[in-house]
Amino acid sequence: MIDGAHLVGSVPLADAETVLRTVSQALGDRLERIPDGETGRRKDWIAWQYAVLAGTPGLRPIEPGQRGYLRPQLVGRVDPGSPPPAFGPLGYADAAVASFDLFERLQREGAVPARLRFQVSLPTPLAPVTVFVAPGDRASVEPPYQARLLEELRQIASAIPHHRLAVQWDVAVEVGLLEGVWPAHFPDVESGVLERLGRLAAAVPAQAQLGFHLCYGDFGHRHFTSPADAGTLVRLANAIAGGPRAPDWIHLPVPLGWASPAPYAPLAGLALAATTRLHLGLIHLSDGLEGARRRVALAGAHLARFGVATECGWGRRPPAEVPALLELHAALARGG
DSSP states (O other), X not given: OEXXXXXXXXXXXXXXXXXXXXXXXXXXXXXXXXXXXXXXXXXXXXXXXXXXXXXXXXXXXXXXXXXXXXXXXXXXXXXXXXXXXXXXXXXXXXXXXXXHHHHHHHHHXXXXXXXOEEEEEEEOTHHHHHHHBOGGGHHHHHHHHHHHHHHHHHHHHHHSOGGGEEEEEEESHHHHHHTTXXXXXXXXXXHHHHHHHHHHHHHSOTTSEEEEXXXXXXXXXXXXXXXXXXXXXHHXXXXXXXXXXOOXXXXXXXXXXXXXXXXXXXXXXXXXXXXXXXXXXXXXXXXXXXXXXXXXXXXXXXXXXXXXXXXXXXXXXXXXXXXXXXXXXXXXXXXX
């Protein structure tokens, strides 16, 4: 039933080399791809992009009015009549290329298994735009930000051989838009979300692996909304699977509160391609191996095979928790 393990992205260790060595030693035989841990300024998902937005000519910090979920500050247009902002480097390409050089060296040394691909996890353009841009300015800021992020993806793909690359799009804000947590700046929310995700899927080179991480957030160990069941996730996963390119993997979160069979029932409706691996984020440190086994059994009533993961990345966790998390992944991926 259990088919390997998956790491969402962030791992709160000292640097990328420490992440690659530690994860490879603990879990390398159960992974298909390995991220660099998104260490340093990238550890808090998109929080570091606020400074990028605020420092872009044509945008300015504005008074937020109220503090929201992952929204300490907002930016807006300097002049509503001014041209859309022109973004410079966002930092994702520079980080990926530097970490791949390290990944290559560690593979040559034998510290990282040779069969593993290098995983680059990227936020969708909607994420920083929805979280950090004032509502009235999102429609004008999204296109140039998206264009710049896709240019960074092209830079990544030109520097990393495609057969060694895996690209994961982090789909959290889109889930929030579908759940009504945030207002969308486009009229038909579902079709707008799917159109954008299809565009992102098509931008990943054919020989590179493509994945989607669906998420309800993990800020202070809380979601931006508490889903009653897997219905929204299954509907979105099926729509992604039916898009222009079938992904190589899809990751779905499994909240700690899903303790009865009912929340898992929508999983019976998953319609993924045979080539798409499913990973369920059912590992929670708070109830350990016993709790994860219960969730494996509940999900297994509807699914023949799936890999295991946590709900989200680990960037907001203390480094001392990393060994226990890796041990849980390894134990479950071995059939534990």
